[in-house]
Amino acid sequence: MIRVVSGTEDPPGIFPLVQPGTGPSAANALSGTAHGPVVQAGSIGQIHFHHGPERGVPRQLAPAPAHFTNRDAELDELDRPVAHPDRCGLVVLSGFGGVGKTALALSWLHRARDRFADGQLYADLSGADAGRPADPATVLGDFLRALGVPPEELPAGTGPRAAWFRSSVAGRSVAILLDNAWTAAQVRALLPAAPSCTVVVTTRRMLRSLLADGARFIDVGPLNADASRTLLLKAVGRQRISAEPEPARELVRLCGGLPIALSVTAARLASRRLLRLGETVAELQQEQRRLGLLSRGEEVSVRSVFDASYQELPGPARSTYRAMGLHPGPEFDRAVLAAATGLGRAALDEPLEALQEAHLLQEVRGGRYRFHDLIRLHAKEKADVTDTAERRAEVLLRIVEHYVRRTGQAAALCTPHLRGAAYEFAFPEADSAEFADRGQALDWLEQERANLVGAVRAAADGGLLAAAWQLGYLLWPLFRYRGHHADWRAVDEACLAAARELGEPELEARTARRLAMLHHRHAEWAVADRLLHRCAELHARSGDAYGAADTADAQAVLALARGDALAARASAQHAETGFAVAGFPRKAALARLLSGQAGVRIGEVATGLTEVRAATALLREHRAQDPFNAARARLVLGESLVTAGEAAEAAAEIDAGATEMDELDSPVGQALAHSARAELAAARGHPADERRQLAAALRLFEHQGDEAAAAPLRDRLTGPSGPA
Incomplete structure (x- = not known):
C-alpha cells in the first residue's frame, strides 16, 4: 500500500509518490492545496485508502478538584498572553510534592476549556514504574491514537512519532497537560510547534533549561493561612470550624499550607463527625506522629510524595538532606551545613543544587536555607530510619x-x-x-x-x-x-539540668545564679531566693571566693528590687570586698554602684551619690570591655542626681546614657533610659513628659517580660493619682 499525505511536513515513513517506470526525472507535480490522502500518478495498479476512525475531540483531563481554593495570582499568571507568539504557549508549574500543582493546572485548563476547541490531552510523565519516567515515545503514541491515528499505522521511535504529532496538531487549538515531569528533555520531545497550542507542565523540579523553549515558570508555594482555612471550611463545614476557631487556626498551621495535608486532615474529620478539631490538633502537635497522621495509604499521603522526591536525589544530596533534618532550628546557613556534613563549602554546591532543584530546600536569602515544616519532619524521619544512632x-x-x-x-x-x-x-x-x-x-x-x-x-x-x-x-x-x-x-x-547530671557544682552554681536573676525579673522572689541560697552553698563547699562575691551581688540586686534597700546595701558592700580581694575591679565597681544606689534610697544621699560617682568613673574605664554597664552607670548616676536635686547635671548624664543604649541597640537599656527620664520629668514638674516616658519604659519592660521592673511603673501610670 502506498499512502501520500499532503501538507508542509511529511510524517516519517510516508514518502511522496514517484510514477513507476518513469524514473526520477519524470514530472510529478501537485499544485494548489489538498486535505486528506492524495495520489497523483499514472498507471500504478490498485490503491487502497485507509482512513483512521472518526473520533470525538479528546478531553482527557480529570475533573477539576472540588475544593480548589484561592490561587488567584497563579491563575492570573496562567491567563497572561504568551511571551512568544510564534511558539506554543509553555508554562511550567514547579513546587514540592503535595503543594497543589496538578490541582492548579486542572482548574485553569477546565476554566479555559473554550479556548481549546480541538481538545485537551493529558500524560503522567512519572511513568507506571516507580523510579522510571514515562517514555516520550509511549506518550506520543497515546496522543496520536487520541487524535485518530490507528495503532497499526504508528511509526516506531520518539523522533518519527514527534514529527507526526506536530503535524497532527498543526493549526489546531489543543491544550496539553504534562503532569509530574522529570526532565526538560522529556518535555521537549512532547512539545507541538503550533502557536495555537498550550502546554502546561507540572514538576517537582525546576527544569530551568526549558527557558530556551520559551517557557514561563510559576513557582507554586503553600497556601496562606486564609486560603488554607477556606479549603478546610469547604471540606469540613462552617459549623465545625466556627465552633473551634483556635484549633482550626492551629490545624492550618500544622498542615503548613500544604493542600494534600489539609485534604487528608479534612477527609479524616469529615468521616468522623464526632472527632473534635482540638483532638486532631493534639495528635498532630506530636512531631513524631505528624507525617503518619497526614498519610492515608499510598494514594493520598504526605509521606509518599516526599519519599518520591527523596528517592530521586543523588546519594550526596540524600545524605545532606538527612543531616539537615537533624538541625534543631528552622533556618540555617552554609557554614552549619558544612559543619554538619563534614564537607567543604565548595563540595556542598552539588547537593544543595539538587535539593533546591527538587524543591526540597528553599533558599530564603543569600546563603541561608530552610525546609518547609513537614519536609523537615520527613528529613528527620529519613535520618532516623537510615542512619545509625552513632x-x-x-x-x-x-x-x-x-x-x-x-x-x-x-x-x-x-x-x-x-x-x-x-x-x-x-x-x-x-x-x-x-x-x-x-x-x-x-x-x-x-x-x-x-x-x-x-x-x-x-x-x-x-x-x-x-x-x-x-x-x-x-x-x-x-x-x-x-x-x-x-x-x-x-x-x-x-x-542547670545538664550541670547537675554532669556532677559539676561550679557549672550548676553559675547557671543557678543567672536563672535566679531571671526569676527576679519576673517577680518570682521565692524561686530566686532558693536558687541563690543553692549558689551560696555550692560556693561555700568549693571555697570559690569569686562565686561567693557574685552570689552576694545577686542577692543585693534582688533585695533592692524588692524594696529592701538596707539589705541590698549590706550585700553589695560584702560583694564589693569579695571582688576586690579576688582581683576583679570591674565587678567590684558594679557592686559599689549598687551599694551607692541603695544608700541614696535609704536617705544617705550624699554618701550614696559619692559611691555612685566613683563607681561610674571606674566603669567608664572598662567601657570597651563592658559598654552596657558603663552606660547603665550613667543612668543610675542621673537618677541619683535627680534625688540630690541636681537636675541639670542629671539631665546630661541621662541623655548620655540613653544615647549609648541606643548605640548598643539594647531594648533593656532603652527601657532603663526611659525610666530615668521619667524620674527627671517628675522632679521638674512635667507630668505629661513623665507619663510619656513611663509608658515607653513600661512597653519595653513588658515586651521583655520583666515584671519586677514593669509593676511599679504600671502602678504609677494606673494608680489613683497617677503622675500629677
Whole structure:
C-alpha cells in the first residue's frame, strides 16, 4: 500500500509518490492545496485508502478538584498572553510534592476549556514504574491514537512519532497537560510547534533549561493561612470550624499550607463527625506522629510524595538532606551545613543544587536555607530510619560545636568579661569567618536565636551535656542586651539540668545564679531566693571566693528590687570586698554602684551619690570591655542626681546614657533610659513628659517580660493619682 499525505511536513515513513517506470526525472507535480490522502500518478495498479476512525475531540483531563481554593495570582499568571507568539504557549508549574500543582493546572485548563476547541490531552510523565519516567515515545503514541491515528499505522521511535504529532496538531487549538515531569528533555520531545497550542507542565523540579523553549515558570508555594482555612471550611463545614476557631487556626498551621495535608486532615474529620478539631490538633502537635497522621495509604499521603522526591536525589544530596533534618532550628546557613556534613563549602554546591532543584530546600536569602515544616519532619524521619544512632549523634554534635564556636566568638566581642569554661571540641573547625565588630556579633546572635536555643535543647536531650551547657552559657550577651526571657528560661533550665547530671557544682552554681536573676525579673522572689541560697552553698563547699562575691551581688540586686534597700546595701558592700580581694575591679565597681544606689534610697544621699560617682568613673574605664554597664552607670548616676536635686547635671548624664543604649541597640537599656527620664520629668514638674516616658519604659519592660521592673511603673501610670 502506498499512502501520500499532503501538507508542509511529511510524517516519517510516508514518502511522496514517484510514477513507476518513469524514473526520477519524470514530472510529478501537485499544485494548489489538498486535505486528506492524495495520489497523483499514472498507471500504478490498485490503491487502497485507509482512513483512521472518526473520533470525538479528546478531553482527557480529570475533573477539576472540588475544593480548589484561592490561587488567584497563579491563575492570573496562567491567563497572561504568551511571551512568544510564534511558539506554543509553555508554562511550567514547579513546587514540592503535595503543594497543589496538578490541582492548579486542572482548574485553569477546565476554566479555559473554550479556548481549546480541538481538545485537551493529558500524560503522567512519572511513568507506571516507580523510579522510571514515562517514555516520550509511549506518550506520543497515546496522543496520536487520541487524535485518530490507528495503532497499526504508528511509526516506531520518539523522533518519527514527534514529527507526526506536530503535524497532527498543526493549526489546531489543543491544550496539553504534562503532569509530574522529570526532565526538560522529556518535555521537549512532547512539545507541538503550533502557536495555537498550550502546554502546561507540572514538576517537582525546576527544569530551568526549558527557558530556551520559551517557557514561563510559576513557582507554586503553600497556601496562606486564609486560603488554607477556606479549603478546610469547604471540606469540613462552617459549623465545625466556627465552633473551634483556635484549633482550626492551629490545624492550618500544622498542615503548613500544604493542600494534600489539609485534604487528608479534612477527609479524616469529615468521616468522623464526632472527632473534635482540638483532638486532631493534639495528635498532630506530636512531631513524631505528624507525617503518619497526614498519610492515608499510598494514594493520598504526605509521606509518599516526599519519599518520591527523596528517592530521586543523588546519594550526596540524600545524605545532606538527612543531616539537615537533624538541625534543631528552622533556618540555617552554609557554614552549619558544612559543619554538619563534614564537607567543604565548595563540595556542598552539588547537593544543595539538587535539593533546591527538587524543591526540597528553599533558599530564603543569600546563603541561608530552610525546609518547609513537614519536609523537615520527613528529613528527620529519613535520618532516623537510615542512619545509625552513632551517626545521628555525630551530626548533632557537629552542629552544636559549630554554634559553640561561633557563639563563643560573639560573646568574646559582646561580653569579653564573661568567665569561660573549659571545653574540648570533638571535631575540627569548619568555618573560620570572624565578626567585624560587636554589633555584627550581636546581630548574628539575634538572627540565629531560634537555632541556638534549639541546639541547647537538642544537645541536652541527646545526652551531649557538656556541649549543651557550654552553648547555653555563651548565650549571655543575647539575653543581657536583648532580653528574650522565654528563651533565657528555656536555655538556663536545660543548662542547670545538664550541670547537675554532669556532677559539676561550679557549672550548676553559675547557671543557678543567672536563672535566679531571671526569676527576679519576673517577680518570682521565692524561686530566686532558693536558687541563690543553692549558689551560696555550692560556693561555700568549693571555697570559690569569686562565686561567693557574685552570689552576694545577686542577692543585693534582688533585695533592692524588692524594696529592701538596707539589705541590698549590706550585700553589695560584702560583694564589693569579695571582688576586690579576688582581683576583679570591674565587678567590684558594679557592686559599689549598687551599694551607692541603695544608700541614696535609704536617705544617705550624699554618701550614696559619692559611691555612685566613683563607681561610674571606674566603669567608664572598662567601657570597651563592658559598654552596657558603663552606660547603665550613667543612668543610675542621673537618677541619683535627680534625688540630690541636681537636675541639670542629671539631665546630661541621662541623655548620655540613653544615647549609648541606643548605640548598643539594647531594648533593656532603652527601657532603663526611659525610666530615668521619667524620674527627671517628675522632679521638674512635667507630668505629661513623665507619663510619656513611663509608658515607653513600661512597653519595653513588658515586651521583655520583666515584671519586677514593669509593676511599679504600671502602678504609677494606673494608680489613683497617677503622675500629677
